[in-house]
Amino acid sequence: MRRRTALGLAARAVAALCIQSTLAVAVGAVVVCWLAVGVAVASLVVPGMGFRADAPWLIAVAGVMVLAGLATEVERRFDRRREALLPEPAPDDDTAGALAEQVSRLAHQAGVAPPAVRTADRIDPRCYTVESDETPVIVVSAGLLDALDERERRAVVAHEVAHLANRDHRVMRWVLTPVVAAAQVSEGEPASHDPVARAVDRAGDSLLLWGAVGVGVFSRGREFAADAAAARLTGDPAALAAALRTLDDELADPPDRDRRERAVATDALSIPPLDRSRRGPTATHPDTAARIERLERLVERAETA
Structure with missing residues (x-):
């Protein structure tokens, strides 16, 4: 069973690598084509310019400069997203202190450095990890603390520790990089009289999808994979299944404040998914019922062992 699961995860990783590689190449091609059209238009409308023999070299140099600027802006976006997701540390937070001790024990079991833990004053139940240049931070919302009992909370933070042990956040950053670059290409409202800008914008939207x-x-x-690893860390897959079921019910009809807060959140590697509007091929999380079914199979195997 584990071998089949590992093969399935490897196939997903290869498929994602192929998709994101084609996306990165396509973003570069859109930029170069945009520059080439710009040079061609300039040669026609600028008096005395004409066609330059070194135009391909000019396009190549300009393309490198634009892509370098794009890479810098992508890095800034990641920094801004990290700042938006990371709440200020609360003074004398006893709950965060108790959670931190629990997380430290789980991290020791998983063989990773213990992350920091912060609580966020948010009514929607959320738990996610924010990577940083120093110590990663697991963020747990007040809504999640209210919704779950201690056993279920332990299972949820174990899921986040499993992501760290699997280095999912570092890999996800590479997976997201071409998407953020495509978002840069598609941003803005091009003038209706500018067919080149409109074409670039439409290309960016397609690349984003x-x-x-x-x-x-x-x-x-x-x-x-993180669900399975969390079940091994805690020895209690039923607790994570119960937590997922509770959180799914809690978020069935979120209040307006939750919708506004969700706008600053990242989509991937969290419990539950921060953007529940994603469905089908673009969903960042499996269907909750499928996750619970897998965890219940682990419970059955443990009971019959």
């Missing part, structure tokens, strides 16, 4: 499929393929596999 394609990239979202790649993210979904990879992320759904990692969620299954």
Whole structure:
């Protein structure tokens, strides 16, 4: 069973790599084509310019400069997203202190450095990990603490520790990079009289959709893997199944405040998914029923062992 699961995860990783590689190449091609059209238009409309023999070299140099600027902006976006997701540490937070001790024990079991733990004053139940240059931070919302009992909370933070042990956040950053670059290409409202800008914008939208499929393929596999690893860490797959069921019910009809808060969140590697509107190939999380079914099979195997 484990071998089949490992093969399935490997197939997802290969598929995601192929999708995101084509996306990265396509983003570069869109940029180069945009520059080539710009040079061609300039040669026609600028008096005395004409066609330059070194135009291909000019396009190549300009393309490298634009892509370098794009890479810098992508890095800034990741930094802004990290800042938006990371709440300020609360002074004398006894709950976060108790959770941190629990997380430290789980991290020791998993063989990773213990992450920090912070609680967020949010009514929607969320738990996610924010990577940083120093110590990763597991963020747990007040809504999640209210919704789950201690056993279920332990299972949820074990899921996040499993993501860290599997290095999912580092890999996900590479998976997301071409998507963020495509978002840069598609941003803005081009003037209606500018056919080149409109074409670039439409190309960017198509690339974004394609990239979202790649993210979904990879992320759904990692969620299954983190569920299984959390069950091994706690020895209690039923607790994670119960937590997922509770959180799914809690978020069935979220209040307006939840919708506004969700706008600043990341989509991948969290419990539950921060953007529940994603469905089908672009969904970052498997269907909750499928996750619970797998966990219940683990419970059955443990009972018959």
